[in-house]
Amino acid sequence: xxxxxxxxxxxxxxxxxxxxxxxxxxxxxxxxxTAHLTVWQTAMGRFVLGAVVICLLAGPLRLNLLGLERxxxxxxxxxxxxxxxxxxxxxxxxxxxxxxxxxxxWPVFACILSAWVAGEPTTGREWPFVIGAFFGxxxxxxxxxxxxxxxxxxxxxxxxxxxxGMAIILIRRLGRTNNAFTIYFYFCLTGGLFCLVPLxxxxxxxxPGSAAGxxxxxxxxxxAMCGQVIMNQGMKFLNASRxxxxxxxxxxxxxxxxxxxxxxPFGPKLALGTFLILGCGVALLFxxxxxxxxxxxxxxxxxxxxPDA
Numbered sequence: 001x002x003x004x005x006x007x008x009x010x011x012x013x014x015x016x017x018x019x020x021x022x023x024x025x026x027x028x029x030x031x032x033x034t035a036h037l038t039v040w041q042t043a044m045g046r047f048v049l050g051a052v053v054i055c056l057l058a059g060p061l062r063l064n065l066l067g068l069e070r071x072x073x074x075x076x077x078x079x080x081x082x083x084x085x086x087x088x089x090x091x092x093x094x095x096x097x098x099x100x101x102x103x104x105x106w107p108v109f110a111c112i113l114s115a116w117v118a119g120e121p122t123t124g125r126e127w128p129f130v131i132g133a134f135f136g137x138x139x140x141x142x143x144x145x146x147x148x149x150x151x152x153x154x155x156x157x158x159x160x161x162x163x164x165g166m167a168i169i170l171i172r173r174l175g176r177t178n179n180a181f182t183i184y185f186y187f188c189l190t191g192g193l194f195c196l197v198p199l200x201x202x203x204x205x206x207x208p209g210s211a212a213g214x215x216x217x218x219x220x221x222x223x224a225m226c227g228q229v230i231m232n233q234g235m236k237f238l239n240a241s242r243x244x245x246x247x248x249x250x251x252x253x254x255x256x257x258x259x260x261x262x263x264x265p266f267g268p269k270l271a272l273g274t275f276l277i278l279g280c281g282v283a284l285l286f287x288x289x290x291x292x293x294x295x296x297x298x299x300x301x302x303x304x305x306x307p308d309a
Contacts, residue, residue: 020250139276
């Protein structure tokens with residue numbers, strides 16, 4: 001029995017590492033796409049592929065894509081869409097390594113927002129980690145003496161993280177009555193509808209105008225879908241805290257690419273800020289829940305613990 005449990009844990013860990021690497025590849029592709037695509041082209045590519053794949057899976061898996069609490073599903077989809085769109089826009093003006101670290105403030109925002117959205121107030125033992133993560137953020141945002149100072153992308157990344165945290169809290173509520181595929185389907189559906197008008201009215205062409213644009217668009221969509229499917233599978237074998245920690249490999253993969261391939265600066269201030277943000281985020285994920293979890297009525301499929309951004 002113990003060997004079976006360990007094997008399941010090992011399989012779950014392996015799946016989550018692969019999923020995190022796919023999400024890292026998606027993040028890198030998003031950064032590279034900013035030179036060839038508009039934000040609406042990139043976002044729509046991801047949403048269309050996701051919606052098509054989920055619809056194809058609905059029959060064989062007997063999924064109820066309409067779900068329950070549909071208004072809340074739409075709100076959650078809009079939050080996740082906003083997080084993804086804002087992150088794309090942020091990458092246009094700030095380094096990849098900085099943007100992805102700021103985005104991973106989402107556990108802190110989820111902790112703060114949980115009192116109002118999920119009825120789970122922030123406890124006294126959580127506040128030191130919340131403050132520590134914000135101190136790390138202040139270090140990253142503190143302007144260098146000879147630097148260019150704050151850019152709009154810094155604030156867009158923070159807004160993306162805030163919406164990502166909101167999306168996580170809504171997943172906690174919606175996961176009690178909906179499976180992971182239904183939640184992701186609403187993300188793709190609301191995201192596609194949200195981006196449709198800006199896509200049709202933008203001054204740029206509707207479709208990518210270069211081979212590089214098509215390649216980066218395909219990479220974003222495929223990597224995002226593979227990461228989502230593998231993460232959902234891995235969550236069958238791991239609890240939420242371990243899932244969130246493994247997914248932080250995305251930060252390391254994207255940051256290493258940004259520093260090595262894109263020649264982005266990575267000084268002591270950014271290193272310390274990254275350590276504080278990720279360290280406090282890991283601590284918040286591993287703290288035992290102060291309230292017993294609500295019963296899950298969706299069967300063996302568990303909702304993802306990361307915002308779709």
